[in-house]
Each structure stands twice: as structure tokens, then as C-alpha cells.
Amino acid sequence: MENFNFYSPTDFVFGKGTENVCGKYVKKYGGSKVLIHYGSGSVIRSGLLDRVKRSLEAEGIPYVELGGVQPNPRDTKIYEGIDICRKEGVDFILSVGGGSCIDSSKGIALGYYYDGDFWDFYGTGKPVEKALPIGTVLTIAAAGSEGSGASVVTKEEGMLKRDVGSDNLRPKFSILNPELTCTLPAYQTACGATDIMAHVFERYFTNTPEVEITDRLCEAVLLTMVKETPRVIADPNNYEARANIMWAGTVAHNDIVGVGRSQDWNSHKIEHELSGLYDVAHGAGLAVVMPAWMEFVYKHDVDRFVKMATRVFGCELDEANPENTAKAGIKAFRKFLHDIGMPINFEELGAKEEDIPVLVEKLGIGEGRTGGFVSLTSADVAEIYKIAAHASL
Amino acid sequence: MENFNFYSPTDFVFGKGTENVCGKYVKKYGGSKVLIHYGSGSVIRSGLLDRVKRSLEAEGIPYVELGGVQPNPRDTKIYEGIDICRKEGVDFILSVGGGSCIDSSKGIALGYYYDGDFWDFYGTGKPVEKALPIGTVLTIAAAGSEGSGASVVTKEEGMLKRDVGSDNLRPKFSILNPELTCTLPAYQTACGATDIMAHVFERYFTNTPEVEITDRLCEAVLLTMVKETPRVIADPNNYEARANIMWAGTVAHNDIVGVGRSQDWNSHKIEHELSGLYDVAHGAGLAVVMPAWMEFVYKHDVDRFVKMATRVFGCELDEANPENTAKAGIKAFRKFLHDIGMPINFEELGAKEEDIPVLVEKLGIGEGRTGGFVSLTSADVAEIYKIAAHASL
Numbered sequence: 001m002e003n004f005n006f007y008s009p010t011d012f013v014f015g016k017g018t019e020n021v022c023g024k025y026v027k028k029y030g031g032s033k034v035l036i037h038y039g040s041g042s043v044i045r046s047g048l049l050d051r052v053k054r055s056l057e058a059e060g061i062p063y064v065e066l067g068g069v070q071p072n073p074r075d076t077k078i079y080e081g082i083d084i085c086r087k088e089g090v091d092f093i094l095s096v097g098g099g100s101c102i103d104s105s106k107g108i109a110l111g112y113y114y115d116g117d118f119w120d121f122y123g124t125g126k127p128v129e130k131a132l133p134i135g136t137v138l139t140i141a142a143a144g145s146e147g148s149g150a151s152v153v154t155k156e157e158g159m160l161k162r163d164v165g166s167d168n169l170r171p172k173f174s175i176l177n178p179e180l181t182c183t184l185p186a187y188q189t190a191c192g193a194t195d196i197m198a199h200v201f202e203r204y205f206t207n208t209p210e211v212e213i214t215d216r217l218c219e220a221v222l223l224t225m226v227k228e229t230p231r232v233i234a235d236p237n238n239y240e241a242r243a244n245i246m247w248a249g250t251v252a253h254n255d256i257v258g259v260g261r262s263q264d265w266n267s268h269k270i271e272h273e274l275s276g277l278y279d280v281a282h283g284a285g286l287a288v289v290m291p292a293w294m295e296f297v298y299k300h301d302v303d304r305f306v307k308m309a310t311r312v313f314g315c316e317l318d319e320a321n322p323e324n325t326a327k328a329g330i331k332a333f334r335k336f337l338h339d340i341g342m343p344i345n346f347e348e349l350g351a352k353e354e355d356i357p358v359l360v361e362k363l364g365i366g367e368g369r370t371g372g373f374v375s376l377t378s379a380d381v382a383e384i385y386k387i388a389a390h391a392s393l
Numbered sequence: 394m395e396n397f398n399f400y401s402p403t404d405f406v407f408g409k410g411t412e413n414v415c416g417k418y419v420k421k422y423g424g425s426k427v428l429i430h431y432g433s434g435s436v437i438r439s440g441l442l443d444r445v446k447r448s449l450e451a452e453g454i455p456y457v458e459l460g461g462v463q464p465n466p467r468d469t470k471i472y473e474g475i476d477i478c479r480k481e482g483v484d485f486i487l488s489v490g491g492g493s494c495i496d497s498s499k500g501i502a503l504g505y506y507y508d509g510d511f512w513d514f515y516g517t518g519k520p521v522e523k524a525l526p527i528g529t530v531l532t533i534a535a536a537g538s539e540g541s542g543a544s545v546v547t548k549e550e551g552m553l554k555r556d557v558g559s560d561n562l563r564p565k566f567s568i569l570n571p572e573l574t575c576t577l578p579a580y581q582t583a584c585g586a587t588d589i590m591a592h593v594f595e596r597y598f599t600n601t602p603e604v605e606i607t608d609r610l611c612e613a614v615l616l617t618m619v620k621e622t623p624r625v626i627a628d629p630n631n632y633e634a635r636a637n638i639m640w641a642g643t644v645a646h647n648d649i650v651g652v653g654r655s656q657d658w659n660s661h662k663i664e665h666e667l668s669g670l671y672d673v674a675h676g677a678g679l680a681v682v683m684p685a686w687m688e689f690v691y692k693h694d695v696d697r698f699v700k701m702a703t704r705v706f707g708c709e710l711d712e713a714n715p716e717n718t719a720k721a722g723i724k725a726f727r728k729f730l731h732d733i734g735m736p737i738n739f740e741e742l743g744a745k746e747e748d749i750p751v752l753v754e755k756l757g758i759g760e761g762r763t764g765g766f767v768s769l770t771s772a773d774v775a776e777i778y779k780i781a782a783h784a785s786l
Contacts, residue, residue: 001408001571001633001636001637001640002408003407003408003409003410003411004405004407004408005404005405005406005407006404006405006407007402007403007404007405008401008402009400009401009402009404010400011398011399011400011402012397012398012399012400013398014396014397014398014399014652014653015394015395015396015397015653016396017396018396178394209633210633210634210636210637211637212616212617212620212621212637213613213614213617213621213637213640213641213644214640216612216613216614216616216617217610217613217644219609219613220606220609220610220612220613221606221609221610223605223609224605224606224609227605228605228606240394240602240603241603243394243603243653244394244603244604244605244606247394247606247607247652247653248606251606251610251649256644256649259407259640260407260408260636260640
């Protein structure tokens, strides 16, 4: 196990009706003027935004609003948010929505105190010294942004998708009410589930030996997703399954399952170019990329893929030929994704094989390499896109 | 799943050599005058205390010292600590030791701001509104106090063992260096491992349905302990196994594996009277009590015990008679405890069957009931002590 720091100070408030205490939590964490940041009209139509406003009003906390965050959130909205916060004297951002909305809020939060362009922090590793405090009211189990210090934003000019990470961006509190996710369409639910599983896999595939505790914690989240996801696809109103998925999504990404070990994150990088170029859902892109990545890299550590196959997907161990077990695990994962309604190849995703050189170019590895489990060249990435393009069950 | 709050703001610093940054962390969390609180002479002999002092001195932070915390920490030491902190103007407690030392530090921390007797908070549910900040340098993987808001203290008069819990008692930071645990004798190591597993079982045995994610997280910790404990018993210097156990011990008790579900805690209560009366190690007492408790209650929810048996101890499911599987799981647990060198009955522990009425009396249930999984009467508890007295493999 490697040395590590783990710091997850977010105050999680989980369960039915919890959005009604968001005003109390804004107050607890020092907010006196709030920007309510949200995405589409669904939070208006569902009445959620009204409940949030009433909760703020009950505490006497004034607010301004900025809606319209798009999936794969854009830099343009963040500039707008920074301007509003500065003009209006906002000292707390309340993010009402999913990962895109929270990631956009984090962009505003870090840009607020920075004299230059907030984009300077994205994809550069520039450390975030100071940021406005954030609270979230989560509406989809997926990104894990409600419990993480990460933010992924797309620059409209060139559709570049880049990320930043800092403990200073972890939300002060996050309100997780599984009821709010019951109205999600099956496709979005499945995209979220795929994203959650991908967050675990990016950590599961490590070169650090002797990390049984985090291996087992990773498998705990994956096993939960394998059990609960089909249940919510079959019955969107299954509160219990929604609740299990929602907490699994947070645990998957606050890094408690990933500390003390090298991590990979190539599937996310490779996917980001797909959702950047085609504006498809991140989870759908991951469903296409991740098994393809697995097929390309599994020979690097067959034992680890055997572990996934036997412990997570219940494959039987082929002792004479463990590679068969590894391959069976990857196949089982792709089948699982297909069964919950995810695309598994370029055609189903709406991507084009002829764009592969563009995707590789935008990823920007050049002559270098990327990734923590297997270090990939541009040619390797092109090969993974090719596998993804043609994948079948 | 039940509604819940989860707030674990402790900054964990894990790995080799990390005690040398404790001064930096005291500074980060606002300490300007420190009480170094520790237990036996082992932290002096090992040179750990010197390294801690040098780290404080490097940051220019003055300190006073209070050693001599006993296992099953006493109220008398806490009164002493409160006096010192008040007289010396201490604003931060640095706890260098195991669970007893940290629990004693928490007693001092909450008593510091309280005009009355600090004991008022123990066993009463009186809320802790304010406490001195604490940091820890952990020397044994066991109690989980380094990541929890709990403290258990024994009142010398009558040897009463009582607890308190509050998020305000969670350490600001905890330094976890598995190297520091390599010198522990096998018996203490096994006691610690038993305590860790007990912390999970107290949460695992729940009446809340549909809690797959926390079930699986519980099992993740238990599976890790089943694998890693025999390795450190066989080879005390196995850093990797020590590291897995140390992080498992923290995860077991910061409540991430227990949120959203009813919990039990009867085994801890029943054990506390044993270690209170005989001053035996808490973990050793748990090894005797917990399987006996399981044998007494398993019929309440055979399925859950089958889950433990099959998922954690690898027992085969007897479909025709699942009770057999449940019993096999309990047997496997007791065998595991015996194999790592733990006592499994009163004689091995050094307890006496004729004291059972005294133990029950001290527990103080009277005509009432206690516990979250199966609600027990005084007669039930007597029965469990009797099973524990005569247990064999």
C-alpha cells in the first residue's frame, strides 16, 4: 500500500425529504447570500427548486439564480456565474442538479477568487488555493461530484473537456434524496450507473500490490451496482434500490475505495473526447470505451481481471487457462451494460469510426503516454477506439 | 434504507514515517499549545514520543505532557488532564497511542469547556456542544477511535465503563503509520483485529431491510480481516498486512459501513462489563462474548447469518436447512478467533461463571431491554454470559 492522505469533510444528509433542510445547512456553513445554480427545467417542473427556495427563505437567506447548465457543462456558463457572484456579493453556491451542475458550480467557486481566467486551472494541475463554499442538492446518482473535489468542464471553443481536482472544491454539504432520482428516464439512470462503476474500475485497476482492503471496498460498490441497477431499470420507483445506488455513487468517488494505490483514469480520458465531440452522455461513452479498454489491457495483469471476473461477475475460475476467466469477466461486464440499455459500440453511441484520428488528436497525448495501469500511446488509444467501434456481445 | 447523516471530517495521513509531520498538522488545525497525551512507556522506548516532540518543536509549538493512560482508560486520568490543560492554556490535544489514549483525550477535550463533572456526558446521551480539538498518532489498529466521535471511559469507583459519542469529538487529523504497529505482541494484535471485526458486526446485524451497499462494505472489511490477520500473527513485520488492517480498522468505525441502518451494539455492552470487572483487554472480551451473542440471537434472522457465513467465511449454503449454514458461520468465526490466539470462553479469558449475576447487575438493564438487533432482557444477557462461559470449538 502506498502512503496517502484521505480527507472527505463533506457533511452528507441522506434520505427522503432532505432537500427541505438545505437552508439550515447553508446557514450552518456560513452562507449569507446564495447563488442557486441549476440545469434544465426539470428541477422547476418537479417543484424541487421551489422547495429549495422555501428552505432558504425560512432561514432568511437571500439568493440569486443561474439556470441552464448543460450536460457536459460549458465554460461560458461559468464565466456568467462568476460575474453574477461578484456583482451580487454571493458567498455560497447551492448546486441543485447532477454532476454537470455541481462541476459547473465548482468552476464558478474557484474562478471567483482568481484574477485570471478560471480555465487556467483545468487540465493544468494548477493548485486551487481558495474557492467559494458549495452545497449540493443531488438529482442523479452518477458523477460522485457531490462528495469529491473534482470538476470536469468543456471549453466551447474546440469542445475541449478538461478537469481539475482539489480538496478545496469538496462540497461543505451534500443533500442526497433518492426520491429525486425516481423520475429519471431509464437511459439516464443507466448512464449514471455506468459512470459509478467506471469510477470504481479506474481505481480497481492498479499496479500497487497488497491493497486487499481497497480491492474489497471497490468490489462492494461494484457488487451493489450489479444487483441494484437492473432493479431500478425494471422499476424506476424502487426507492430502496435508488437509495443503494445513490450512496454507492458517493462512496465510489470520494476516494475511500481508491486511497493508497495507483489509479488509472484512461477510460475517462478516452471517453471525454467522445462526449466532447458528439455531446453524448458521459456514462454512455464509458459503456462503449471501458470494456474496449479492458480488452486492450487485460494481459498486463490477468490475475486482477480474474479477480474482477470471479468476485464481481461471479465467473467460474478456469484454472487451466485464467485468461479465459479474465475475458469472461469483460464479456459479462459488456453484457451487463447492454442489458441495462447502454450502447456498446460506436454505432449505438452515435460515434463514427472515421473520426478516430480526430479523437486521438484532441486527446493530445502526442508522442507521450497516459494512464496509471497501462501507459498508453496515441496508437494504443486509436486501437482502443477501434475495438470500441466494432464491439459486440 | 433509513435517512442518515454522515460526517467524517478527519484528515487522515497514512503511511510510513507520517508521525514526523504531526507538528505541521497541529499547526494546520490551529494548535498553538499542545498537551501530548500518551499511555505506557512503549512510546518512549520506541522513540516515537521523541519524534513527535521534534515535529512539534520544528513548528515552534510548545507542549506539556501527560502519560500513564491505562488500557480501559480511567476517569481519574481525565480529571488530571483537564486540570493541566486549563492551567497551561492548552488549545490542542495530541494523542499518541491506541484507542484508550484517544478515548481519554476525548474525555479531556469535552471536559475542558464544561463547568460540571465531565462524567455527566458518559452513558447519558448528554450532547457535547464544544470540545478542544484533537489530533492522533495511532499505535494500534483496533478501536477505530482515530476516525470516530466515540469515547469509552471507566469510572474507577465501581469500575463502571460508559460511552459518549459526538461529531464534535472526531479528531481533526489522525496519523496512521502501520510501521508503529509492527512491534505489537501477537496477543494485542489479535485483540485489535477482534475489536475491528466486532465494530463491523455491531453494524452488520441490523433489522433494516435493503441495505446492500452497507452490507457489502461491511463484508469488505470483514473479508480483509479474515485474510490479513493470520498473516500478521505469523509475521509481525508484514508491513502490507499491517497496513491493510490499519485502514480496515478506521473504515470499520468511522460509520461509513453503518449508515442508514439500525445497529446493535449489545456485544460491546455485554463485553464492557467483563473488561470493566476483570480489566482484561476489550478485544479478548469480545472474542468470548460475540460468538455467544450470535448463538443466542441467530434465529431472529437466519438469512442474515447465512449471508455472513457464505459471504465472509466461505461456508457452503445448506439449502435444505439454512440454519445449519448460519451455525457453521458462527462456528467458523469462533474457530478464526481461536486460531489467531484469542480466548473463546470464560476460563481462557480469566472470568468466572459465578460472577454472572454481578456482571448483569452492573450492566444495569434492570427490568428494561437493550440492543438494536434483538432487544435483550437481563435474563437474556445472563444466558449469553453462560454460553460464553462454556464455549468450545
